[in-house]
Amino acid sequence: MNAHDPPFLEFENVTVFHGEKMVLDSLSLAIRRGESVAILGPNGAGKSTFIRTIMREFYPVLDRGPVTFRICGRDTWDVFALRSAFGIVSNDLQYAFTREITGREVILSGFFSSIGLFNREITPEMERRADKISAFLEVGHICNRPMTELSSGEARRFLIGRAMVHDPEVLILDEPTNSLDLHALHAFRQTIRKIASNGTAIILVTHNLQDIIPEIVRVILMKNGSIVGDGPKEQLLADGPVSRLFDVPVSIRKDDGYYYATGY
Template identity: 40%
Template sequence: MDHEPFLEIRDATVWRGETRALRDFSLTLRHGESVAILGPNGAGKSTLLKLLTGEVRPEANPQTVCRLFDEELWSLEELRHRIGVVMPEDVARFEREEVARDVVLSSLRGAFGRTRDMRFSAKDRAAADAAISRLGVAHLAARAFGTLSSGERRRFLIARALVHDPEVLVLDEPSTALDFTAAMGLTSVMRELLDHGHTLVLVTHHPGEIPPEIGRVILLEKGGVRVDAPKRKALKNELLSELFGLPLRVTWSDGWCEVRPG
């Protein structure tokens, strides 16, 4: 399965209301190849995510191709098991008193939070506990979700995304609202997932949070792909300065990129 496409988009146009969010958009993402996707606000990142998770479809045109896992028609239920997604706004979907373990368990029913009529098998509970342990938060599983730190909540959300053992994990702006310590902890989690062979799609505003293990970078601009290249070719002074509209200077250390005003 490695290196076969799980997402193929060709000449796609996607409208969000009256706005053409993606235009003549083409991109291929493959199993076994983790990527980082960057771009300023309005570049098309959120719309691409919605294509990837099956929430939107492109305009119907003869030349347009949009395939997920080699299928042009898909069910959201199936995609939930094949793509794990973690978004910053997911934190707000749970009641403050929700038990942290139930945040993970409820993913097995496609729900956000435990409801009274949900029943879980021993296999379900074992899968949830394994995902929680993997993220290093088993000692917090009985705590109320709202009492956890922002970094701890993010780890439970990643466990929630991993409980199905998905083929692809998508992290959207994973460091949003995290303090320095929590952000560093989350980076360690990402690197461990990459080391264990997970296919990771990292969507971010910050080149500095791209782990060294991710070698491909896609820069979006105005609803299209500006650059799709190896990391050191994509993250250059001129390209990033033009993309974000201010002078920027890129330096490298041990595979990490640091971007500062130029």
């Protein structure tokens, strides 16, 4: 990665429909290589659709003027290569792993961008990588347990491990702390901070201010499919912008590098 690399993401005039409903409305934004950002917005704002559009699950309409839809300087991507290059962790993914599959197998499935292993050939190099990731995420001791016998927090770590097998330059986290209790939330934050300080950029999608780790300095506010704010978090994570974003009066409190909404 150097100063001449194209941005990670360049979107201009990206409009996406689900059926008749416009879910992304002429989005324009750029995210630099190596830059960590949080996309914050209420339920239904279009955040997941935005991520799924990056991953080429959805495509912008082309009949509303010129569109730029570029990842790492490229307009076209092999979808498998794209999904391997950028690790993604979402709740949908966690729900997909309901069968008897161990945490370690979940990590290994990242090599095939699959939900299970289905008799794929696992090379010794893949095994070594999975073990290294398990150790990094501090889940080596539970990696042979089935996913169905892990807590949400433990299972989430294996999904992060799955996303890390190709050593992605960007890790995309879509509502990563849903259903985590306070202990699991703390452990999760520590894990993401460790990954960020190891040089991986984080794109975090959330409606929880407290998910925004101190390493993320840029916040993009999304509402009704549009970007309604984009800038440094100390400006945007303030009473006015957050109250308007969620249509409820809140007071923002900052503590130890994290932001919390109170008083609603």
